[in-house]
Amino acid sequence: MPWWASVSSALSYEGSSGVVSGRQSGRPTLEQVAARAGVGRGTVSRVINGSPRVSERTRTAVDRAVAELGYVPNQAARALAGSRTDAIALVIPEAEARLFAEPYFLDLMRGVGAELAEADKQLLLTLVRSERERRRFEQYLAAQRVDGVLLASVHGDDPLPDRVRDLGLPVVMNGRRTEAEPVPYVDSDNIGAGRAAVAHLAGRGRSRVATVTGPLDMYVARARLGGYRAGLAEAGLPPDEALVEAGDFTEEGGRRAMRLLLDRRPDLDAVFAASDVMAAGARGVLREAGRRVPEDVALVGVDDSPVARLMDPPLTSVRQPIEEMGRSMARMLLQDIARAPEEPRRHVLPTELVVRASS
């Protein structure tokens, strides 16, 4: 609850004309509120910031003056004097935004936004689309415009997380670059996702389960593949490298991988695609090859995106708690901002299999 939520009616009372006149005379300042309430500047500041060292009488008087004047503290002045901006940057690499498309980033933003709004912090969105823009963004951070940084979809060789840390800014990533990630992160259980998918397919009696992986330079792709292998082992199915083919999270990549898999193992009876979009590509190839889904080949994807629901047949998919990841990231970052973290922090959220007609 922001301290000024309680006075939010002031502007409304005044209506547009009041605001306009307020504009020409300049917005009210702390000083004016102090004068009106008959107290000093410091006292108003204390009330504004919820300090306990204020008497009840005084607090009431100040609150009334604030409401009467429609006072809202000037953010720039606060930032300058207090050296905190109450703003958080969320960085999304352009390339990924295009790829994952789907509501992934929107859901993430929704979670981050909700959590930040509660803490009365502002969300600053940055789409980074080139090396040049990455450098520009670093300048941004140096200009002390944000209190902390959230990074989405970081690649294995991305230097940005470390650069941000070097600047002394708290940072939390979505996903990790390697198994042993030194930077705080929030991830979903990608290994569990692969295991759940394979367990499901094996449970349906499938024994020749192929997989279309993501690009293997991304941890998320390796983790899902690892889960796939663990799932096979747990189901007592023999591993077979001919049943593994790398995609790149695009529909076309899914098509390509599916063609190779069919060539090598025409007898495969199930496919675990590491994303819904690749599953869509795979389905196209399967259909062209005359295989029925799910009768001949069962299909499972990951993301549980709208695409999965609308596919024909509707796609069984592993859902990630995307919005919750966003919330978790924001919470973690806010804690790190409040006080430097004692230890590297991480949070891995569970995934959930959503069964539909494709398997």
Added chain:
Amino acid sequence: MPWWASVSSALSYEGSSGVVSGRQSGRPTLEQVAARAGVGRGTVSRVINGSPRVSERTRTAVDRAVAELGYVPNQAARALAGSRTDAIALVIPEAEARLFAEPYFLDLMRGVGAELAEADKQLLLTLVRSERERRRFEQYLAAQRVDGVLLASVHGDDPLPDRVRDLGLPVVMNGRRTEAEPVPYVDSDNIGAGRAAVAHLAGRGRSRVATVTGPLDMYVARARLGGYRAGLAEAGLPPDEALVEAGDFTEEGGRRAMRLLLDRRPDLDAVFAASDVMAAGARGVLREAGRRVPEDVALVGVDDSPVARLMDPPLTSVRQPIEEMGRSMARMLLQDIARAPEEPRRHVLPTELVVRASS
């Protein structure tokens, strides 16, 4: 091109240790740059801001000092002294974000972000999900945190655009609330979209073309419906209100509308759905009713979203230049910030029909 792009190497040269030491001694200030360059504060400020009133010699000296110290101006101080924040708010109503889902808002953000980055402005994203948050956002604006506001997906009765104007802030909307919208906006040619879709269907020999509209309290829905009617007239087809049914831009709404249409006019041979998602719902109902797409009933949507590509059969759809709308909005807003606009401004971008197998 930001004025400090040319000195962006400074931080890099120093490496992490340099930055860290810079942190404990505090970041360099204008004053320190001035001292180092042997000039006054005002002069450095002039160089920084690209004023022409500086000799070449002085400019060079200052530039070098800036580079040597790795100076980056403090944003809060600039905002306080200069009363401009170099930040723009993009407001997205939560309900719509969920609905349109798809990459609509992501594309819009991409366009806005690209244009703002060029102007060295920062993008502030706000998802507004309740009346309470809307009020909070108004407080935000009052705190003078942004120089202008972009509003996406505004409803017919939304008071926010006028409230923002009352606060004296420049604002540009995406879409409009009515035909005669007083607030500056950027929209796509929704009437043209409807006409193009119907013209296409008529050209394919269809004569009983139905439409599933959006919610008719939204201008965008009325405009597409208007285009549909104009298209019928232009093709010499008789209007028939029994062929018109309102949806709500959701898949379920599309299903419901399609069922009603089939009940009323079992002989319809084409459907223009005002969104891809509704088209997906309609396709489901058509299939359940034993109608083949496109043989029995041709189907056209709007948005050209990934869903359209992945549908079965792939959906013919009218594409909007979403990213370009975002760019246009940003440009318009930046102009209005630079100098108050002489006249209400608007910009309507053309749409384009993408023909696929469903029609």
Added chain:
DNA sequence: CCAAGGCATGGGAGCGCTCCCACACTAGTC
């Protein structure tokens, strides 16, 4: 009854910039 401590309070001193006025200094003009 007075000292010591605690609490609420006022206000000075910045935070790092932009704005703008004043001051050279140069160059042109009658």
Added chain:
DNA sequence: GACTAGTGTGGGAGCGCTCCCATGCCTTGG
């Protein structure tokens, strides 16, 4: 040889806050 009209430059005066120290008052205890 003044007198204007520029040009480049320095630096004072804020912008509206937060931080913190000093002040005065009210308690409490010896």
